Amino acid sequence: MSTQNGSIVVLENVVKLYRQGSVEVHALRGLDLHVRKGEFTAISGPSGSGKTTMLNLVGALDRPTSGRVVVDGHDLSRMGRSALSRLRRDRIGFVFQAYNLVPVLTALENAEIVLALQGISASRRRERVLALLAEVGLEGMENRRPDQLSGGQQQRVAIARAIAADPAVVLADEPTANVDSETADRLLDLMERLNADKGVTFIFSTHDPKVMGRARRVVRLVDGRVAGDESRGP
Amino acid sequence: MAGTRLSSMAWRNLWRNRRRTLVTLSSIAFGVMLAVLMTGLGDRSWTDVIDLAARMGTGHVTIQHPGYLDTPSLKRTIADASALEEIALATGEVTRAVGRISGQTMLAAADKSYGAAFIAVDPAAEDAGTLSVVDAFREGRMFASSRESGIILGSKLAENLGVRMGRKVVYTMTDKQGEIVSGLARVSGIIHTGAPSLDAGLCLLPIDTVREALGYREDEATEVALFVRDHRRSEALATRLDGLVGDGADALTWRETQPELAGFISMKIGGTIVFEIVIAILVAAGIFNTMFMSVMERLREFGVLMAIGFGPRRLFGLVMWESLWMALVGIAVSAVVTAGPYWVLHARGLDFSAMVGKGGSEVAGVVIDPILHVAIFPENVVVIGLAVILATLLSGLYPAWRAGRVVPVEAIKLV
Numbered sequence: 001m002s003t004q005n006g007s008i009v010v011l012e013n014v015v016k017l018y019r020q021g022s023v024e025v026h027a028l029r030g031l032d033l034h035v036r037k038g039e040f041t042a043i044s045g046p047s048g049s050g051k052t053t054m055l056n057l058v059g060a061l062d063r064p065t066s067g068r069v070v071v072d073g074h075d076l077s078r079m080g081r082s083a084l085s086r087l088r089r090d091r092i093g094f095v096f097q098a099y100n101l102v103p104v105l106t107a108l109e110n111a112e113i114v115l116a117l118q119g120i121s122a123s124r125r126r127e128r129v130l131a132l133l134a135e136v137g138l139e140g141m142e143n144r145r146p147d148q149l150s151g152g153q154q155q156r157v158a159i160a161r162a163i164a165a166d167p168a169v170v171l172a173d174e175p176t177a178n179v180d181s182e183t184a185d186r187l188l189d190l191m192e193r194l195n196a197d198k199g200v201t202f203i204f205s206t207h208d209p210k211v212m213g214r215a216r217r218v219v220r221l222v223d224g225r226v227a228g229d230e231s232r233g234p
Numbered sequence: 235m236a237g238t239r240l241s242s243m244a245w246r247n248l249w250r251n252r253r254r255t256l257v258t259l260s261s262i263a264f265g266v267m268l269a270v271l272m273t274g275l276g277d278r279s280w281t282d283v284i285d286l287a288a289r290m291g292t293g294h295v296t297i298q299h300p301g302y303l304d305t306p307s308l309k310r311t312i313a314d315a316s317a318l319e320e321i322a323l324a325t326g327e328v329t330r331a332v333g334r335i336s337g338q339t340m341l342a343a344a345d346k347s348y349g350a351a352f353i354a355v356d357p358a359a360e361d362a363g364t365l366s367v368v369d370a371f372r373e374g375r376m377f378a379s380s381r382e383s384g385i386i387l388g389s390k391l392a393e394n395l396g397v398r399m400g401r402k403v404v405y406t407m408t409d410k411q412g413e414i415v416s417g418l419a420r421v422s423g424i425i426h427t428g429a430p431s432l433d434a435g436l437c438l439l440p441i442d443t444v445r446e447a448l449g450y451r452e453d454e455a456t457e458v459a460l461f462v463r464d465h466r467r468s469e470a471l472a473t474r475l476d477g478l479v480g481d482g483a484d485a486l487t488w489r490e491t492q493p494e495l496a497g498f499i500s501m502k503i504g505g506t507i508v509f510e511i512v513i514a515i516l517v518a519a520g521i522f523n524t525m526f527m528s529v530m531e532r533l534r535e536f537g538v539l540m541a542i543g544f545g546p547r548r549l550f551g552l553v554m555w556e557s558l559w560m561a562l563v564g565i566a567v568s569a570v571v572t573a574g575p576y577w578v579l580h581a582r583g584l585d586f587s588a589m590v591g592k593g594g595s596e597v598a599g600v601v602i603d604p605i606l607h608v609a610i611f612p613e614n615v616v617v618i619g620l621a622v623i624l625a626t627l628l629s630g631l632y633p634a635w636r637a638g639r640v641v642p643v644e645a646i647k648l649v
Contacts, residue, residue: 061541061643082545089543096646100538104246116239117543161542 007070008168008201009035009058014067016053016224027053029224030067035169035203040195042215043205049221051205058203059092059171060084072168089117093162093170093200097177099154101146101161107133107153108142111160118165132160136190152183156190163194169201176208188214240548244555248563251528255560258524262564262622263571265517269510269618270572271579274610276506280499281609283602284465284488289366290432291336291353292491293459294468297322297475300484302456303491308337308448309410312483315455321478322460327471329463332359333455335444340406341387341437343395350391352405352437354444356380364461367425367432373399374423380442384422390434392424399424405439409448417447429601466611514625521560521629529553529633536637537645546638553637557630561623568622579608 016028028050035041043051056062057069060076069076072091076084088094093114101110112129120128133142136156146154155175162170175191176184192214194200204211212218220228248255288294297318299310312318315333322328335354340347355365357377362369367386368376377384385403387395397403399421406416419439427433445454462471468487475485489496529536536549544552587604 056643059541061646085540085543085545088541094538094541096538100535100646102243102535102539104243104250114542117548 006036007034008037008039008072009033009203010068010070011054011057012068012070014054014057014064014069016050016057016062017065027224028057028064028067031221031225033219033226033229035201037168037201038195038199039201039203039217040192040215041203041217041219042212043203043219043221044207044212045221045227050224051221053224054221055171055173055203055205058169059094060088089114090165091168093165093167095155095158095162095170095172095175097174099146099151099158099178101154101157103146106143106145107138107149107157107160110146110157111164114161114165129160129164132164133157135194136160137186150183152179152187155179155183155187159187159190159194163198163200167200169203172202172204174206174208175204176206176211181210184208184210240552241555241559244552245559247528247552247556248559254524254527258521258560259564259567261517261520262560262626263568265513266565266568266618266622267572267575268513269621270568270610270615271575271608272506272510273614273618274576274579274608275584275606276503277611277614278607278609279602280503281465283495283499286366286601287492287495288459288461288465288488289362289364291334291365291459292457292488293332293364294462294465294488295322295328295460295472295475296486296488296491297458297460297479297483298456298486299482303484303486306337308335308408308456309412311335311410311450311454311456312458313451314453315458316453318458318479318483322458322475325471325474325478327462327467327474328460330364330461331458332356332364333441333453333458335441335448335450335456337407337456339437341385341391341395342404342406343397343401346395348391348394350388350435350437352407352439352444354439354441356441364459367427367436367438370425370427372424372426374421377422377438377440380440381446382422382440383417383419383443384440385419386423386425386438387421388433388436389424389426390430391437392421394434397421405437407448411449415447415449417443419443427601514621518625518629521557521626522632525553525557525560525630525633526636528556529637532637533640533645536640537642540640540642541646546640549640550634550638553634554627554630557626557634558623560630561626564626565619565622576608576610583607 011031011033014028014031018025018027031050031054043054045051053062057064058071060071063077071087074087079087102113105113108129111133112125115125115128130142133139136159138153138156138160141149141153149157176187179187188211191202195202204215206212217229217231219226297312299312302310319331319333322331333356337352339350339352341350357380360368372389374386385405387397392398395403401421403419403421404416405419406414409415445452460471462468465488472485472487479485539549583605585605590604
């Protein structure tokens with residue numbers, strides 16, 4: 001898919017206005033941001049700075065009040081519900097803070113669910129997902145359900161699910177917030193490795209200085225605008 | 235995601251809250267058990283009543299003169315009863331066919347007279363399978379021949395006339411020409427059915443003796459009573475026969491010849507259906523509650539599924555699959571739960587003799603046995619099964635629609 005100036009994610013003068021009763025809340029006030037393919041980017045900022053809103057918009061889960069959001073060459077404002085649903089399925093991976101695995105499915109089934117939605121055959125799904133689960137360190141745990149896995153293991157399944165369909169970008173919501181420090185380190189190692197080896201583009205929202213320390217680019221949001229954008233060498 | 239996969243996910247979701255699912259399945263099973271037992275009670279009871287009513291004179295289907303039903307008269311006859319019997323038997327649906335003469339007569343004994351209905355029968359053609367009163371002899375026996383001069387009286391009628399076995403009774407009726415004719419008969423039998431209207435108002439006469447008295451030809455009769463294995467075939471048979479018997483006769487169902495009984499049964503069946511609909515609504519409300527709670531508890535999960543690519547239709551389908559599984563498991567559980575009570579009520583029955591007496595109760599001249607048995611028609615089992623599936627799917631519609639309407643950004647908090 002063609003991208004704008006090599007960017008996989010583009011936000012141009014994005015405004016998002018929420019209405020809470022009679023009060024208008026400006027979540028984003030003309031946000032501009034470009035994320036290139038293969039970046040390992042952390043979005044930081046205090047509560048209410050617009051991190052959630054920004055990731056919702058990039059994840060095609062919400063629409064801006066004004067401005068433009070382009071993901072993998074698709075202008076989201078011009079797409080209908082079904083097309084957005086397909087875009088999320090095919091081009092965007094999600095990793096949630098609370099893992100959000102489907103509790104009745106095994107690790108294997110959770111990881112392959114997006115591939116199943118894409119209509120990939122069972123044998124191809126199984127082959128790909130078994131390899132992925134081995135890559136994230138869950139070999140031998142394929143048939144365990146989420147309640148039989150630790151928090152860190154569940155998040156690994158979530159990462160496998162997010163990258164199984166080779167998305168253009170993976171959006172991660174505080175991916176280390178619910179795990180201990182050691183597990184957080186291992187998860188960051190894993191995502192770094194996937195970024196380096198497979199070129200997966202990661203955008204995290206985080207409060208965690210450790211995550212920010214591992215990111216190669218840290219975008220700081222304050223009051224719905226970019227207040228800082230720091231890139232580091234690989 | 236293929237349908238089978240969605241169904242597998244739905245199956246597992248069904249058991250996420252095992253206790254709630256079991257409670258819902260119990261309510262389905264209870265509702266189905268009530269519906270099956272009530273319907274089975276009606277199917278068996280009304281079949282017994284209709285078959286008994288048919289054996290009390292008219293048959294399941296009656297061939298008679300086109301004007302006889304509106305104005306019963308001994309003038310309105312069918313000329314060739316035997317030929318009509320053969321036509322009916324040739325359809326393959328009729329098990330028995332008997333020609334009869336029935337009408338009203340005035341009976342007189344030494345110093346009393348009473349009006350009564352009479353049925354003139356051929357004793358060689360009749361037995362308990364065509365005429366139930368044959369089983370109800372208190373004294374005496376069925377006629378030895380169709381030409382003898384005997385008369386069989388209902389027990390109360392004999393008592394009213396003050397006659398016993400062997401005593402003389404004069405019967406008077408109006409013949410085809412409108413002339414009053416009489417015959418002398420000796421009481422050759424007394425029957426007691428337990429139905430007051432029959433015991434006090436029915437007598438039997440030999441058919442050829444009556445033919446002679448009325449001036450009928452050899453094969454002339456007022457009706458041919460037809461019997462079928464399954465009374466539900468009566469309508470179809472009557473319609474078919476109407477085209478075969480010609481203009482000189484009509485084929486009528488028991489519903490037409492016994493409208494009081496038909497009305498009573500329809501009213502009772504209607505009451506049962508209303509009761510069953512109320513049960514269905516209550517059960518459906520329980521299923522709806524379960525499905526709706528199950529959906530509302532999983533809004534976040536649905537939001538996540540939407541986020542990773544599930545569309546609204548797929549989520550709708552997932553919840554509808556859950557409803558379908560609920561229905562199918564509900565039917566299976568219902569079958570297990572219902573089998574025991576059904577077997578007991580089928581084999582032993584429900585004894586109401588303490589309430590209605592050992593003789594039973596009379597409805598439109600038909601005595602209903604005080605021991606009610608259960609035997610449901612197979613097609614009604616199918617109807618109840620389909621009703622469970624339909625009610626469960628309808629109960630799942632709104633929750634499924636609600637699941638499909640989840641807005642992911644509201645259902646999940648991404649950051």
